[in-house]
Amino acid sequence: xxxxxxxxxxxxxxxxxxxxxxxxxxxxxxxxxxxxxxxxxxxxxxxxxxxxxxxxxxxxxxxxxxxxxxxxxxxxxxxxxxxxxxxxxxxxxxxxxxxxxxxxxxxxxxxxxxxxxxxxxxxxxxxxxxxxxxxxxxxxxxxxxxxxxxxxxxxxxxxxxxxxxxxxxxxxxxxxxxxxxxxxxxxxxxxxxxxxxxxxxxxxxxxxxxxxxxxxxxxxxxxxxxxxxxxxxxxxxxxxxxxxxxxxxxxxxxxxxxxxxxxxxxxxxxxxxxxxxxxxxxxxxxxxxxxxxx
Amino acid sequence: xxxxxxxxxxxxxxxxxxxxxxxxxxxxxxxxxxxxxxxxxxxxxxxxxxxxxxxxxxxxxxxxxxxxxxxxxxxxxxxxxxxxxxxxxxxxxxxxxxxxxxxxxxxxxxxxxxxxxxxxxxxxxxxxxxxxxxxxxxxxxxxxxxxxxxxxxxxxxxxxxxxxxxxxxxxxxxxxxxxxxxxxxxxxxxxxxxxxxxxxxxxxxxxxxxxxxxxxxxxxxxxxxxxxxxxxxxxxxxxxxxxxxxxxxxxxxxxxxxxxxxxxxxxxxxxxxxxxxxxxxxxxxxxxxxxxxxxx
Numbered sequence: 100x101x102x103x104x105x106x107x108x109x110x111x112x113x114x115x116x117x118x119x120x121x122x123x124x125x126x127x128x129x130x131x132x133x134x135x136x137x138x139x140x141x142x143x144x145x146x147x148x149x150x151x152x153x154x155x156x157x158x159x160x161x162x163x164x165x166x167x168x169x170x171x172x173x174x175x176x177x178x179x180x181x182x183x184x185x186x187x188x189x190x191x192x193x194x195x196x197x198x199x200x201x202x203x204x205x206x207x208x209x210x211x212x213x214x215x216x217x218x219x220x221x222x223x224x225x226x227x228x229x230x231x232x233x234x235x236x237x238x239x240x241x242x243x244x245x246x247x248x249x250x251x252x253x254x255x256x257x258x259x260x261x262x263x264x265x266x267x268x269x270x271x272x273x274x275x276x277x278x279x280x281x282x283x284x285x286x287x288x289x290x291x292x293x294x295x296x297x298x299x300x301x302x303x304x305x306x307x308x309x310x311x312x313x314x315x316x317x318x319x320x321x322x323x324x325x326x327x328x329x330x331x332x333x334x335x336x337x338x339x340x341x342x343x344x345x346x347x348x349x350x351x352x353x354x355x356x357x358x359x360x361x362x363x364x365x366x367x368x369x370x371x372x373x374x375x376x377x378x379x380x381x382x383x384x385x386x387x388x389x390x391x392x393x
Numbered sequence: 394x395x396x397x398x399x400x401x402x403x404x405x406x407x408x409x410x411x412x413x414x415x416x417x418x419x420x421x422x423x424x425x426x427x428x429x430x431x432x433x434x435x436x437x438x439x440x441x442x443x444x445x446x447x448x449x450x451x452x453x454x455x456x457x458x459x460x461x462x463x464x465x466x467x468x469x470x471x472x473x474x475x476x477x478x479x480x481x482x483x484x485x486x487x488x489x490x491x492x493x494x495x496x497x498x499x500x501x502x503x504x505x506x507x508x509x510x511x512x513x514x515x516x517x518x519x520x521x522x523x524x525x526x527x528x529x530x531x532x533x534x535x536x537x538x539x540x541x542x543x544x545x546x547x548x549x550x551x552x553x554x555x556x557x558x559x560x561x562x563x564x565x566x567x568x569x570x571x572x573x574x575x576x577x578x579x580x581x582x583x584x585x586x587x588x589x590x591x592x593x594x595x596x597x598x599x600x601x602x603x604x605x606x607x608x609x610x611x612x613x614x615x616x617x618x619x620x621x622x623x624x625x626x627x628x629x630x631x632x633x634x635x636x637x638x639x640x641x642x643x644x645x646x647x648x649x650x651x652x653x654x655x656x657x658x659x660x661x662x663x664x665x666x667x668x669x670x671x672x673x674x675x676x677x678x679x680x681x682x683x684x685x686x687x688x689x
Contacts, residue, residue, distance in 0.1 A: 126503050129521060130509075191409065221424045222666055225422070225424025229416070247413045278403065307511075314650055
């Protein structure tokens with residue numbers, strides 16, 4: 100009796116193991132496939148010979164990218180955007196989270212104001228009209244200022260600040276520290292894990308967004324990397340495409356350069372893969388953090 | 394008196410953020426007035442000609458409206474259902490795993506796609522589903538003819554939903570796993586002593602343990618039934634699949650920023666926002682009622 104149960108249990112364990120492994124590999128395969136394509140021979144890739152390993156291994160796609168000035172310009176715009184946007188996000192998050200973690204008259208109003216802004220928006224066209232009438236087109240500020248306040252992060256860090264021991268603040272107050280000094284010398288050093296989490300989130304967000312680049316930048320020279328890739332890899336100019344016949348469209352999809360496109364995707368993936376270990380270390384903690392309230 | 398000085402500093406700290414929110418979140422909300430205008434780009438907002446409800450009347454007349462509304466609703470609902478069922482199942486399976494390195498290894502892999510942009514993932518998907526991509530290799534392996542997946546109105550929606558699930562299910566499991574780890578281990582120990590089988594433990598301890606979380610997240614997702622995922626659709630679709638894949642957000646973008654029909658585009662966007670506001674308010678009310686959930 101005991102024995103048969105253990106066989107059943109082992110069978111269950113094995114099948115769970117198999118299901119999870121298959122799911123994980125399926126999850127990873129598309130990324131792997133792209134990397135393999137990028138190292139393959141152009142003709143072999145276009146004929147669909149690549150499955151698990153590169154066919155006709157070569158680095159020509161990467162060589163083409165190295166000579167592509169436009170690609171590097173776009174990469175530079177993205178890096179600039181990540182640094183600038185990440186810094187602005189972090190500063191505003193800390194500045195707003197600190198007072199909101201205290202009890203003071205007006206706190207409730209600010210909270211409702213932020214939640215209102217988080218849940219509702221004027222929509223695409225009005226936002227576009229506001230940004231363009233401020234004359235921000237073709238400026239890096241159009242990419243970092245409209246989303247300067249990451250409300251969700253503010254709430255996360257606010258909760259983090261509230262869970263810090265109150266005695267520390269009292270001690271600092273008795274020693275004559277003002278709010279700015281307390282924020283800088285007590286709250287910040289004690290909240291590094293939380294701050295790392297939200298900063299990584301905003302960095303990834305900035306790196307990944309393409310749409311604002313598309314609508315606010317009229318010159319391709321100002322495109323961030325994701326917008327540049329979106330325009331190249333996934334050529335959808337609706338106006339142009341509407342004029343094409345079905346056959347022409349199919350033809351267009353056929354001749355796309357798979358290896359070069361894959362190489363561009365891989366290069367755009369690299370920064371995310373580089374920060375991923377750090378992300379993974381913090382984000383589970385970060386998510387659970389938000390659900391802890393006093 | 395001393396406190397008043399302190400509060401001044403608090404207001405000072407909040408001021409920059411509050412102003413930015415006002416300019417980029419609140420001002421556009423007044424911009425919905427464009428929906429009632431015959432808006433011509435380049436002219437100042439208050440010099441535009443008022444059009445009354447003409448934009449809304451026109452919206453109800455064009456046949457596209459019904460289509461994009463249905464597309465949005467169908468795609469978003471399928472995504473919501475898949476986005477609950479798959480992560481819950483996956484979390485339950487992971488919870489059964491006792492080998493820690495294996496558990497961590499699986500988690501590391503399945504969280505990864507969440508952090509990639511739709512531009513990259515759609516680029517990958519378009520390659521995989523192309524005529525001589527890997528998916529069609531499998532199709533021909535079974536003796537069928539290669540399929541133009543991304544140009545097919547039969548396949549577009551399933552692919553969109555499946556790929557969205559691929560990107561997000563891993564990340565979705567985090568919150569359920571957190572709920573599962575929150576279950577008191579003493580319950581399992583007591584059940585074991587009482588001779589409960591694995592399935593009985595699942596049925597009477599694990600499932601009740603995450604019901605609240607599942608109910609809460611399902612309720613909150615109600616506010617998303619008109620969010621079919623602009624980034625994904627925009628990077629995957631093409632004119633051949635407009636009839637099944639064009640959603641409100643992409644339509645508003647093309648109408649407004651490509652065809653410059655600001656008034657009409659804003660009207661359609663506003664129509665969506667109003668429904669969304671009602672749904673969000675209802676969902677938060679329900680969440681508060683069922684799960685005692687509050688935003689802050």
